[in-house]
Amino acid sequence: MSIYVLEEQLNEFKIEVINKYRDTKSPLMQILQESQKRYGCVPVEVQEFISKEMNITTAKINGVVSFYSMFSLIPSGRHILGVCTGTACYVKGASRLVERVEALLDTEYGSTTEDGCFTLAHTRCVGDCAQAPVIMVNDEFNGKVTSDDIPKIIARHRGKNCKK
Numbered sequence: 001m002s003i004y005v006l007e008e009q010l011n012e013f014k015i016e017v018i019n020k021y022r023d024t025k026s027p028l029m030q031i032l033q034e035s036q037k038r039y040g041c042v043p044v045e046v047q048e049f050i051s052k053e054m055n056i057t058t059a060k061i062n063g064v065v066s067f068y069s070m071f072s073l074i075p076s077g078r079h080i081l082g083v084c085t086g087t088a089c090y091v092k093g094a095s096r097l098v099e100r101v102e103a104l105l106d107t108e109y110g111s112t113t114e115d116g117c118f119t120l121a122h123t124r125c126v127g128d129c130a131q132a133p134v135i136m137v138n139d140e141f142n143g144k145v146t147s148d149d150i151p152k153i154i155a156r157h158r159g160k161n162c163k164k
């Protein structure tokens with residue numbers, strides 16, 4: 001099992017996050033959001049730590065982490081790339097775009113590329129169906145995307161904050 005958060009970071013997390021939210025009404029969501037923001041994920045070691053500190057079962061914590069798509073168990077990449085799979089985009093060939101993205105990045109949806117550059121995230125309708133099919137990279141909107149546009153979109157973002 002990979003360890004994403006070190007023990008000293010957990011102590012810091014206790015002081016700065018858990019103690020801050022401990023006595024609030026429903027602290028779990030806020031604590032999990034803080035983990036996601038700090039570490040790009042809510043890994044098992046953080047879940048276990050929260051469980052011990054807050055006296056909440058790990059089963060319950062894991063249930064919340066698995067239920068909400070904003071949380072992930074492993075760190076997210078530098079860029080979050082999502083092909084919209086809402087109805088309009090689906091009709092306009094989103095599934096072919098998904099296949100192309102997965103092939104070019106050699107990873108599957110819900111995963112992060114080995115170089116940590118991209119996390120492929122599931123994306124629902126982003127509200128601009130007239131531009132279908134749509135690809136979002138972070139908050140950048142790309143409309144009427146063709147399969148041939150994808151290498152350019154990837155290359156543009158790979159140049160920003162990624163090793164390669």
Ligand code: FES
Pocket residue numbers: 084085086087088089090124125126127128129130132133134
């Ligand atoms: S279905 Fe993709 S933008 Fe609406």
